[in-house]
Amino acid sequence: MKKVLQITLGIITSVGGFLEIGSVTTAAQAGASFGYQLLWAVLLGTLCLIFLVEMSGRLAAVSKHTIVDATRERFGFPFYAVVMLGMVLVAFMVLVAELGGIGLSLQILTGLGFPWWAIPVSFLVWLLMWKGTFRLIENGASLLGLVTLSFVVAAVKLHPEWGSAAHGLLPTMPGDQKAKYGFVAVSILGASISPYLIYFYSSGAIEDKWDESYIPMNRMIAGFGMTFGGFLSMAVLVAAALALQPKGIDIDKFDQAALLMTTALPKWGFYLFAFSMLVACFGAALEISLAIAYFFAQGFGWNWGEDLEPSKDSRFSFVYTIIIFLAAVPLLFGVDPIKVTMISMALTAATLPLTIVPFLFLMNDPIYLGEHRNGWVSNSVVAIIILISFVLAAISIPLQIIGG
Amino acid sequence: MRLKRLLAVLNQIRAKSLLVVPLLFSTACKPPTPTEQMASVISWLATAGMAGDAWLRHTTPDKYTRQTLELSHDTLLQISDDLLKSLPPGIDTASLDNVLTRSRSRIAQMARLVEAKNSPAFLSQLDSLRADQKIVKQFSDSIESKQ
Amino acid sequence: MKLIRDVLDKKLIDLEQCDMGRVSGLVMYVGERSQPHISHILIGGSTLWMRVHPALARVSNRLAQLWGPKHKGAVRIPWTRVKSVGRDIKLDVEARETGALAWEIWIARHIIERIPGGGKEEVE
Numbered sequence: 001m002k003k004v005l006q007i008t009l010g011i012i013t014s015v016g017g018f019l020e021i022g023s024v025t026t027a028a029q030a031g032a033s034f035g036y037q038l039l040w041a042v043l044l045g046t047l048c049l050i051f052l053v054e055m056s057g058r059l060a061a062v063s064k065h066t067i068v069d070a071t072r073e074r075f076g077f078p079f080y081a082v083v084m085l086g087m088v089l090v091a092f093m094v095l096v097a098e099l100g101g102i103g104l105s106l107q108i109l110t111g112l113g114f115p116w117w118a119i120p121v122s123f124l125v126w127l128l129m130w131k132g133t134f135r136l137i138e139n140g141a142s143l144l145g146l147v148t149l150s151f152v153v154a155a156v157k158l159h160p161e162w163g164s165a166a167h168g169l170l171p172t173m174p175g176d177q178k179a180k181y182g183f184v185a186v187s188i189l190g191a192s193i194s195p196y197l198i199y200f201y202s203s204g205a206i207e208d209k210w211d212e213s214y215i216p217m218n219r220m221i222a223g224f225g226m227t228f229g230g231f232l233s234m235a236v237l238v239a240a241a242l243a244l245q246p247k248g249i250d251i252d253k254f255d256q257a258a259l260l261m262t263t264a265l266p267k268w269g270f271y272l273f274a275f276s277m278l279v280a281c282f283g284a285a286l287e288i289s290l291a292i293a294y295f296f297a298q299g300f301g302w303n304w305g306e307d308l309e310p311s312k313d314s315r316f317s318f319v320y321t322i323i324i325f326l327a328a329v330p331l332l333f334g335v336d337p338i339k340v341t342m343i344s345m346a347l348t349a350a351t352l353p354l355t356i357v358p359f360l361f362l363m364n365d366p367i368y369l370g371e372h373r374n375g376w377v378s379n380s381v382v383a384i385i386i387l388i389s390f391v392l393a394a395i396s397i398p399l400q401i402i403g404g
Numbered sequence: 405m406r407l408k409r410l411l412a413v414l415n416q417i418r419a420k421s422l423l424v425v426p427l428l429f430s431t432a433c434k435p436p437t438p439t440e441q442m443a444s445v446i447s448w449l450a451t452a453g454m455a456g457d458a459w460l461r462h463t464t465p466d467k468y469t470r471q472t473l474e475l476s477h478d479t480l481l482q483i484s485d486d487l488l489k490s491l492p493p494g495i496d497t498a499s500l501d502n503v504l505t506r507s508r509s510r511i512a513q514m515a516r517l518v519e520a521k522n523s524p525a526f527l528s529q530l531d532s533l534r535a536d537q538k539i540v541k542q543f544s545d546s547i548e549s550k551q
Numbered sequence: 552m553k554l555i556r557d558v559l560d561k562k563l564i565d566l567e568q569c570d571m572g573r574v575s576g577l578v579m580y581v582g583e584r585s586q587p588h589i590s591h592i593l594i595g596g597s598t599l600w601m602r603v604h605p606a607l608a609r610v611s612n613r614l615a616q617l618w619g620p621k622h623k624g625a626v627r628i629p630w631t632r633v634k635s636v637g638r639d640i641k642l643d644v645e646a647r648e649t650g651a652l653a654w655e656i657w658i659a660r661h662i663i664e665r666i667p668g669g670g671k672e673e674v675e
Contacts, residue, residue: 063638072573073560078603080560111467131668247450250443252479255472256451262458270464301573302564303655308672312661317669367638401433 018049018229020284021101022094022191022341024277027233028260029251030184031240033177036160036168039234040400042183043169045192046230048388052356052380054222055275055363055374058197060205061214063368068203068298070362073301080299083358086351088292091196092342095288099125100337101281104254105274118331125285126324130317134306136260137290148280151235154264158242165238183399186392187342190349192233193385196291198355203294207306215372239264254338258362285324293320342400349396352389360386439551441487442544445480445504449537452476452511456530459518466518473515480508492550500543509534554589562639563594563628563651571646575599575625589630592640594651596625620653 030038056067063070072080102121103114128137174181201222210218240251243263251257261269290306296319297304303313310317331337360382363374374382412427436444452473459469484504491497512531554577563571576593597615600607626649634641645654659672 047491065638069562073562076555076560076602077575077599080605108468108471109465111465111471130666160639247454248443248446249450249454250447252444252447253475255455256447258453258464258468258472259454259458262454262461262463266461266463270458270468276457301570303570310668311659311663311670311672314655314663314672317663318658321666 016286018046018192018197018226019145019232019280020191021097021104021277021281021337022194022345023188023229023233024199024236024280025251025254025257025338025341026184026187026191026345027236028240028244028257030188031237031242032244032251033184034174034181034251035241035245035254036165036238037172037174038181038188039165039168039237040171040234041188042192042230042237045189046226046233048189048193048381048385049230050226051378052108052193052198052359052385053226054203055220055224055359055378055382056202057205057210057218058215058372059362059368060202061210062212062370062372064206064211065368066206066294067199067359070368071358071364072299073366074362074368075358079307079358083354084295084299086354087199089294090344090347090351091288091292091295092323092327093106093340093347094194094196095285095292095323096330096335097337097341097344098281098285098288099324099327100331100335100340101254101367102278102285103331104337105278105281108255109271109274113334114337115332115334120326121285122324122328125282125289126321128286129289129306129320130310131325132306134204136207137286137306138204141279141286144279145283147272148232150261150268150276151232151239152264154261154269154272155235155238155242157264158239160238160242179399179402182395183346183402186349186396186399188233189388189392190345190347190396192230193389194348195352195353195355196288198201198359199294200238200287200291203290203298203304211371236260252338269294289320289324292318292323307401316393323383346396346400349389349392351393353393354387356382356386356389435486437551438487438490438492439544439548441483441490442540442547444483445487445540446537446544448476448479448483449507449533449540452514453530453533453537456514456526456533460523460527460530466521470515470518473511473518477508477511477515480504480511484508492547494550495543495547500540503536503539503543507533507540510536557636558589558592558640561636563592563645564639564640564641565646565649567645569646571642571649571651572626576602576652578627591629594626594628594634594649595654598625620657626650626653635651 027042059070060066067336068080071083099118099121100114102125103117106112106117106121107114132140205214205218211326239256239260243260244251244256249256249259258270258273261273263269265272293316294304296302297313297316300315302315303314304316308316360379362383363378364369366373376397450507455464455469455472455476458464459466484501488497488501488504510529514526514533515530517529558577559574561574563574565571572594574592576594576598577589578591578593579587580590581587597608597611600611628642628644628649628651634643634645647656656672659669663669664671
């Protein structure tokens with residue numbers, strides 16, 4: 001039973017890591033601009049993530065080491081330092097975007113501009129990390145995250161043409177706006193395959209004290225959790241395709257995205273959107289803050305653990321405290337969270353090889369995984385993901401410039 | 405050991421190139437074409453229309469509706485300024501300017517009517533805005549065909 | 552045993568199963584009449600940054616002079632105190648007595664404990 005309830009780790013990883021301001025914005029943009037044509041990008045991102053998350057959970061359960069532990073030990077400090085630099089910089093930008101997402105959700109609900117919410121929101125995120133336990137964060141975010149199912153309800157109520165939607169699951173080239181199509185596709189993949197997500201999941205497995213007996217459950221959790229997130233992203237895309245595209249509305253600002261569910265769910269659609277975004281971005285902010293703090297603590301060998309009192313893992317607590325309040329600063333100055341989101345998605349795509357390439361080595365290392373090393377199927381999938389990540393790395397910046 | 409050293413060197417180079425990227429962003433984004441600008445105009449007019457519809461059906465709060473209408477107005481003003489300077493030949497700039505100015509003025513009036521909670525007058529403005537949207541769409545098709 | 556693969560960057564665990572950091576460097580003794588051998592494990596200090604670039608090591612030293620615990624250099628653990636080398640390296644020492652947790656304790660006492668809810672860093 002305890003193992004089945006661990007499904008909450010999968011859901012929070014999904015709600016916080018998969019469905020957040022980046023994936024909602026990019027999915028809504030995709031639907032508003034290209035209808036169903038980019039569903040394949042969400043599907044591809046979901047499949048990649050299922051494999052990567054399963055592997056990260058397996059590594060933690062068998063070796064009792066997180067990906068960061070193993071990266072430092074296997075590749076040495078200089079390599080780890082470069083991965084850390086890339087990952088922390090990009091994750092920090094995503095954290096700014098998520099805190100901004102919470103602020104924007106509160107802005108549309110109250111009318112008070114998102115810069116005013118920067119400090120209170122950061123304080124709340126910090127407080128939950130300071131006083132809360134990993135289990136509280138995990139279960140709380142998962143339960144509240146179920147409100148995001150309203151995207152699915154909205155999409156279904158708009159009566160999509162399932163045949164046309166199914167066609168969207170296969171890649172096709174658009175008639176025009178090829179650069180923008182490419183940019184949105186790259187952004188969707190950058191939003192889906194977020195490295196912080198797999199670092200968080202492997203750390204969560206250690207926090208939840210997994211061992212080898214969790215391997216079958218890990219597969220289920222990774223599969224179910226990431227499918228849940230992918231499904232929700234697809235629902236956002238379909239809802240945007242039906243509610244916004246026919247009117248010619250493109251998503252440039254968050255205020256436009258807020259109209260997503262007002263046709264399908266007249267009475268509650270607006271408020272469900274705001275609350276869903278609030279919860280998703282809050283979960284993501286917690287996850288990213290933890291992921292950054294885990295990265296420092298695990299890499300340098302400090303004490304770490306969300307269940308410990310802050311003074312017992314003082315360096316770990318110090319890092320997330322500094323990070324959260326630093327992330328509020330750009331928002332205080334009115335930096336647009338949506339713009340930060342789009343740039344960070346492209347940068348995530350550009351730095352993916354830094355995470356995925358070492359991961360392939362680790363998943364085949366007998367010292368860490370013994371008989372639970374990757375088989376040919378998993379290795380083939382990682383090889384394909386590495387290929388995708390190099391392609392994304394090469395094209396994401398030019399596409400940001402041309403089509404962004 | 406050699407592998408560790410080689411990887412470290414390769415990734416130092418990569419890390420330095422990451423620092424260059426934000427500079428590229430700030431200097432190299434290309435300006436939008438008239439067709440793209442017209443698509444933005446249509447998008448923001450439609451946003452104002454959809455926000456207006458939602459408010460009339462009592463599905464969105466007053467503050468959000470007013471702020472979205474004001475945002476639509478300000479964004480349309482910014483786009484119009486650039487658009488009217490870059491139209492291809494053969495487009496009646498004066499007429500387009502006229503309908504865009506009229507639309508913006510209607511949206512501004514709609515924002516004020518939300519504050520006054522005057523639904524009948526708001527509906528009238530919204531209907532007129534829809535008529536303007538159709539004219540703007542015709543201009544957009546014309547511009548696209550000339551590019 | 553391969554030092555780079557099996558020792559460098561590995562996590563160190565003390566007598567009481569506490570994490571006490573990672574192996575930042577190794578000190579090798581080269582005597583006139585004896586085989587070269589590892590004499591000490593180094594933890595922390597500027598050793599780590601020296602492995603990336605000497606300039607970073609200088610910056611790290613300068614920053615450490617501005618704030619932090621009194622003992623700022625790398626902690627040296629004699630190789631003779633290593634109990635076992637496996638996934639982690641188990642040591643026959645108590646972390647607190649070695650100075651390996653100096654920064655952890657300093658940050659706990661000077662920053663974390665001053666924030667409400669931070670708790671108390673125990674003195675055993």
